[in-house]
Amino acid sequence: MYWLKGYQIPETPRGARGKPLIQLLRCLDPGEVVTTAIPVESFSKDEALAFVTQKGTVKRTSLEEFSRPRTTGIRALLLDEDDTLISVLKGTGESDILIATRWAQAVRFPEREARCMGRAARGVRGVRLAKGDEVVSATLVSPGDTLFSVTEYGYGKLTREGDYRRTRRGAKGVIAAKINMQTGGLVGVEVCPPESDILLSTDKGMVIRIPSSDVPLYGRNSRGVRIMRVDEGEKITDFTILPP
Numbered sequence: 555m556y557w558l559k560g561y562q563i564p565e566t567p568r569g570a571r572g573k574p575l576i577q578l579l580r581c582l583d584p585g586e587v588v589t590t591a592i593p594v595e596s597f598s599k600d601e602a603l604a605f606v607t608q609k610g611t612v613k614r615t616s617l618e619e620f621s622r623p624r625t626t627g628i629r630a631l632l633l634d635e636d637d638t639l640i641s642v643l644k645g646t647g648e649s650d651i652l653i654a655t656r657w658a659q660a661v662r663f664p665e666r667e668a669r670c671m672g673r674a675a676r677g678v679r680g681v682r683l684a685k686g687d688e689v690v691s692a693t694l695v696s697p698g699d700t701l702f703s704v705t706e707y708g709y710g711k712l713t714r715e716g717d718y719r720r721t722r723r724g725a726k727g728v729i730a731a732k733i734n735m736q737t738g739g740l741v742g743v744e745v746c747p748p749e750s751d752i753l754l755s756t757d758k759g760m761v762i763r764i765p766s767s768d769v770p771l772y773g774r775n776s777r778g779v780r781i782m783r784v785d786e787g788e789k790i791t792d793f794t795i796l797p798p
Contacts, residue, residue, distance in 0.1 A: 589641070602665075651694060653689055654743040691743055702745075702752060715745075744793070
């Protein structure tokens with residue numbers, strides 16, 4: 555984990571390339587990739603960071619433990635050699651963590667089921683993965699939320715949070731979407747506030763922005779509708795929810 559003041563990041567027009575992170579964070583190791591950037595105003599002991607890895611491990615650490623910046627960064631999580639950090643969530647312990655996998659399984663459990671550990675700890679199992687499956691996203695869910703999900707070939711939907719029932723931490727979870735060769739794998743599941751916009755990007759560098767009101771509400775066990783057309787060999791790789 556590294557620290558960076560917001561004013562140190564230059565503002566640029568929409569079409570600009572931006573400044574390489576290696577120039578902003580000069581202590582990045584070769585091959586190291588930034589996974590998540592979290593805005594923090596104060597390092598409260600009442601908040602914690604939840605780390606979720608590709609192999610389904612989850613670990614919570616008090617935000618207070620990251621209050622002393624070092625120019626060379628600090629270790630925030632002990633990773634296995636074949637694992638990768640997917641997401642970092644900032645919460646107070648009152649919400650649920652929802653982890654989604656590429657094969658469209660989702661497990662939802664209370665934050666506090668993953669007790670807080672030290673910075674160098676490995677964590678505990680958050681989801682039990684089938685052979686060949688992997689975690690693609692994680693989000694914090696509260697009662698009344700609506701969740702957006704999208705597949706690699708552009709099929710998306712909104713789903714009420716109540717459709718994702720709670721299971722225990724480390725379970726296989728429930729079906730998050732109906733996927734097949736036409737839809738491709740699941741890209742992710744994220745909370746989508748009303749009147750938000752959704753920014754979708756592909757591995758070919760194409761980006762579209764759509765209002766969430768254009769995405770229909772479907773049940774958990776459905777594929778949704780096509781919300782973005784991709785060319786042959788092209789896939790959606792990521793999306794961002796832009797609050798109103």
